[in-house]
Amino acid sequence: MEARGLWQKIAEMISRHSLVCILLFFIIFPFIVPYKALATQIIIWGLFALGFNVCLGYTGMLSFGHAAYFGVGAYTTGIVLIRLWENIWFALFAGLVMGGLLALLLGYLCIKRKGIYFAMLTLAFAQLVYFVAFQWVDLTGGDNGLRNIPAVPLSLFGMSIDIHTPIRFYFFVLFFVFLSLLALNRILQSPFGHVLQAVRENEQRARSCGYEATNVRWLAFIISGAISGLSGSLYALYLHFVGIETLYYSTSGQVIMMTLLGGMGSFIGPFIGAGVFLFLEDVLSIITPNWMIFLGVIFVLCVLFFPSGIWGTVRDLSLKKKGISVVSKQ
Amino acid sequence: MGEILKTVNLTKSFGGLTAVNGVSFSIQEGDLQSIIGPNGAGKSTFFKLIIGEFAPSSGQIIFMNQDITALPQPAISHRGVAVAYQITNIFPMLSVFENVRVAAQSRKTTFNLWSQALSHKELTEESQAILELIGLQDVQGETAANLSHGDRKRLEIGIALATKPKLLLLDEPTAGLSPPETRQTIDLIKKIAKGLTIILVEHKMKVVMEVSSKITVLYYGSLLVQGTPDDIRSNEEVRRVYLGGVKC
Numbered sequence: 001m002e003a004r005g006l007w008q009k010i011a012e013m014i015s016r017h018s019l020v021c022i023l024l025f026f027i028i029f030p031f032i033v034p035y036k037a038l039a040t041q042i043i044i045w046g047l048f049a050l051g052f053n054v055c056l057g058y059t060g061m062l063s064f065g066h067a068a069y070f071g072v073g074a075y076t077t078g079i080v081l082i083r084l085w086e087n088i089w090f091a092l093f094a095g096l097v098m099g100g101l102l103a104l105l106l107g108y109l110c111i112k113r114k115g116i117y118f119a120m121l122t123l124a125f126a127q128l129v130y131f132v133a134f135q136w137v138d139l140t141g142g143d144n145g146l147r148n149i150p151a152v153p154l155s156l157f158g159m160s161i162d163i164h165t166p167i168r169f170y171f172f173v174l175f176f177v178f179l180s181l182l183a184l185n186r187i188l189q190s191p192f193g194h195v196l197q198a199v200r201e202n203e204q205r206a207r208s209c210g211y212e213a214t215n216v217r218w219l220a221f222i223i224s225g226a227i228s229g230l231s232g233s234l235y236a237l238y239l240h241f242v243g244i245e246t247l248y249y250s251t252s253g254q255v256i257m258m259t260l261l262g263g264m265g266s267f268i269g270p271f272i273g274a275g276v277f278l279f280l281e282d283v284l285s286i287i288t289p290n291w292m293i294f295l296g297v298i299f300v301l302c303v304l305f306f307p308s309g310i311w312g313t314v315r316d317l318s319l320k321k322k323g324i325s326v327v328s329k330q
Numbered sequence: 331m332g333e334i335l336k337t338v339n340l341t342k343s344f345g346g347l348t349a350v351n352g353v354s355f356s357i358q359e360g361d362l363q364s365i366i367g368p369n370g371a372g373k374s375t376f377f378k379l380i381i382g383e384f385a386p387s388s389g390q391i392i393f394m395n396q397d398i399t400a401l402p403q404p405a406i407s408h409r410g411v412a413v414a415y416q417i418t419n420i421f422p423m424l425s426v427f428e429n430v431r432v433a434a435q436s437r438k439t440t441f442n443l444w445s446q447a448l449s450h451k452e453l454t455e456e457s458q459a460i461l462e463l464i465g466l467q468d469v470q471g472e473t474a475a476n477l478s479h480g481d482r483k484r485l486e487i488g489i490a491l492a493t494k495p496k497l498l499l500l501d502e503p504t505a506g507l508s509p510p511e512t513r514q515t516i517d518l519i520k521k522i523a524k525g526l527t528i529i530l531v532e533h534k535m536k537v538v539m540e541v542s543s544k545i546t547v548l549y550y551g552s553l554l555v556q557g558t559p560d561d562i563r564s565n566e567e568v569r570r571v572y573l574g575g576v577k578c
Contacts, residue, residue, distance in 0.1 A: 191435055191442040191450070198432045201421035208381055208419075209493055210407035210436040219441065 011314045018267050019181055026174055036166035037238075038282055040173055042275045044234050047177050049258045049270030050184065051227025056256075057264030058188065059220040060200040061111070064119040064252050065126030068106065069099040069225040071247030073232030075133065078146040078242045086152040088163075092176070092233045099229015100222050102129070107221035111214055123249060130247040146242040173234050180227055181267060187223065196220055257295075261302055263309025272311050332395075334359040334527050335380070335411075335497055340389035342375055349375040351551035352389070357497075362519075362528045364538045366562075367548035368572055373531045374416055376548070377499045381413050382406040393497070407436070412495035416502045416531070418482040420489065422475035426466055429474050429485055431457040433492035457492060464488040464518060480511040487518065497527045504534055516541065539563070547572065 014021045030039035048070055055061045073095035080091040110121040133140045140146055153160045154172070163172045187193050195216055199206045203213045236242050245251065254277070262273025280298065284291035306313045336356040342349050350372040357363050365373050378384045380391060382403035391399045398406055421429050434453045448454065461467040464484040469477065474485060483503060490498055503519065504512045516537055519528065523541070532538045538545060539559045547554040547562065549571050555562070562568055 187443050189446055189448075190444055191439045191447045193443075194428070194432050194435065194447040195440055197424060197428075198421050201423055202419060204383070205415075205419045205421060205489070207403045208383065208407055208413055209433045209489065210404045211440055212402075212404050216440065 007314070008317060011317070014268065015266075015315060019185060022181065022267060022271070023178055026177070030167060030170045033279075034282070036170055038278065040166070040170045040238055042278050043170075043173055043177050043271070044231055044238060045255070045258060045278060046271035046274035047173075047180060047234070048228055048231035049255050049262065049274050050180065050267065051224050051231060052255045053259050053264060053270050054184070054220055054224035054227065056259055057266070057269070058193075058196055058200065059217055061217060061221065062115075062119050062256075063110075063122040063221075063224075064249070064256070065106070065122030065124075066224075066228050066255050067247050067249060067251035068122075068126035068129040069103055069228035070232035070235070070251060070255070071133070071242070072102050072129065073099040073229030074236040074242045074246050075140055075146060075232075076229070077233035077236040078149045079139065081149050081152060082146070086150060088152060088154050088237065092230065092237075095233025095236070096226050096230040099232065100226030102229075103222045103225020104218075107218050107225065111217045111221060123252070126247070126252060127249060130244070130249075133247050134244060140242075140244075143244055145244050146236075149236060149240045149242070151240060169238065173238070176230060176234060180230065184223075184227070185267070192216075192219070257299055259309075261299065261309055263312030263315070266311055266315070269309050269311040273309065276310065332359060333357070333392075334394060335529075336392040337380070338390040338392070340376070340379060340391065341387045342372075342379055342384055343387045348551050350379060350386075350548075353548070353551075353553050355546060355553065357527060357529060359496075359527055361544070362523045362530065362542050363544045363546065364530045364532060364542035365546045365548060366532065366535075366538055366572065367554070370550075371548040372551040373548055374501055375551075377413055377501055377529075377531065380406075380499060381411055407493060410494070410496035411499070412490035412493045412497070413499040414483075414486045414490045414501060414503055416505060418479075418486050420474045420482060420485055422473075424474055425470065426472050426474050426477065426485060427457060427461065427470035430460050430488050430492045433489045434460075434494075436493055460488050460491050463491070463521070465514070480507050480514075483507060483511075484515065484518065487515075487522075491522065495526065497529070498522070500528060500530045500532075502531055502533060504532065504537055512537065 026043060030036045033039045052063070052066050055063050076098040077091040077095040080094045106125045110118055110125065113121055134142055136142070151164045154163045163169050195206070195211055199211065199213045199216050207213050232246065258273035258277045259270050260273070261276055262271065263269030277295070280295055281291060284294050302309070308316055333356050338354055339352045340350055341352050353376060365376065367373055375384065379386050382401055386399060390397060393409055393411060398409060421432065424432065431453055434456045435447070438450065438453065458467065461470050464487055466481060466485060466488065469481065474482070477485060487500065487503060500519065504515050507515060512534065519530070519541055530538065530542060542559060544556065545559055545562045546556045547568050554571065555565055555568060557565065
């Protein structure tokens with residue numbers, strides 16, 4: 001009983017100061033995982049899941065095609081570095097913008113439909129992007145992927161810094177993850193963020209209050225695409241390579257699994273989901289090549305018994321406690 | 331004070347069913363009129379046509395001398411038409427306060443991504459005033475889904491009021507309420523009717539007779555008769571189709 005109370009207090013505290021807690025945790029994070037590259041991978045995928053969550057958790061749209069925005073961000077960054085300009089800042093910015101632009105275009109066509117139709121449209125368009133990349137060998141390398149992305153140093157205030165050691169690269173990625181968290185936090189607390197919630201809660205009512213719900217969802221989709229694009233860019237820098245499977249629907253499925261595992265509608269959930277997913281992949285893939293089976297079982301159990309995800313379940317427990325105390329006061 | 335709303339031969343068919351059939355209705359600015367009729371008479375559909383939730387099959391809707399028939403629902407809301415739905419239609423997982431605040435915000439901004447929503451003082455103050463008016467200021471921090479049926483009904487009216495309407499459509503605001511709650515809601519309607527045009531759909535005849543200046547009776551989608559409460563009470567046809575079935 002004592003211990004449970006303590007957990008609830010911790011969960012509440014993390015909920016209240018989630019940004020500070022995430023930052024503090026991520027600063028020590030690379031030192032507590034088996035190897036530093038895993039930590040980098042987890043926060044990159046966590047960022048992707050965070051962007052995806054703008055769609056699913058905050059707006060209630062299940063997109064099955066987020067691989068497109070992640071992949072396009074990755075390819076853009078790679079192509080910029082190889083062909084245009086060896087500047088990391090510009091390459092990342094280009095990835096973010098291209099992710100957002102593609103979401104602007106495809107989102108316009110998808111958000112007119114809802115539910116399963118929306119999911120199928122996003123999937124169809126993402127596969128379209130996949131096949132374009134697959135066929136356009138000159139630009140993307142096709143089936144072989146985009147190889148030999150140069151490990152250019154980072155230019156900062158006239159200095160040139162080599163960021164391609166595991167620990168430096170981790171903190172470089174963390175910088176962008178935290179920047180995205182700050183921006184998203186700001187957006188969710190803005191008037192637009194509140195409209196977003198209203199549209200998710202009750203679109204009919206939001207419309208009768210005078211909100212153009214379709215445009216609201218469209219902008220949310222674009223923001224989501226831009227963050228996914230940025231995470232894809234970071235992934236390309238991390239691997240110095242973009243595989244064609246980055247754009248494949250399995251990538252879309254993976255980000256959905258991560259988000260559901262961790263829990264929707266919070267900042268922490270997607271990172272927990274990405275962490276659990278990649279950690280299990282890391283551990284299980286050594287034991288068996290069929291590690292996906294175990295992950296699948298865990299996923300099914302999670303959806304059946306903890307539908308609000310790992311973080312959602314912890315948070316619900318603490319809220320339930322609060323709810324009981326409110327009732328007893330009355 | 332002129333005519334604020336006029337419908338001309340308004341018709342809505344769903345496949346073979348004509349839910350609203352050639353209804354021509356009008357209301358003066360500042361007036362409070364009621365629409366009554368048995369279940370399935372087309373009252374709620376009539377409302378949904380006015381607010382633009384359904385597109386009419388034929389006919390015209392004129393609001394403040396402008397044709398709003400083809401306007402999308404959000405645009406009609408911005409012209410100044412609001413509805414309190416029959417089946418409560420709130421934002422369930424948002425707080426009571428946020429339900430009203432986000433409705434009030436619709437008059438100011440949608441795509442403001444940068445400022446803090448709660449730092450808009452005038453919206454907070456407006457919302458507080460409305461919560462006080464509908465008597466929910468003490469539960470404003472509560473999640474709306476946890477409210478009692480009566481409180482939800484009043485929150486429904488609060489959301490509609492927060493959009494600062496010129497014309498308010500109330501769809502059975504006292505349905506399912508206890509006698510004291512009904513009393514409260516009638517008082518609320520009388521209070522807000524002072525600065526507002528209201529069309530009321532209601533089954534409780536006592537409420538209708540007490541507050542409305544004019545009553546319209548719909549029957550199977552068509553306008554049966556219109557008149558003052560006294561006219562309606564003494565009308566033989568109305569008695570036959572409707573009032574005979576319920577206590578007066």
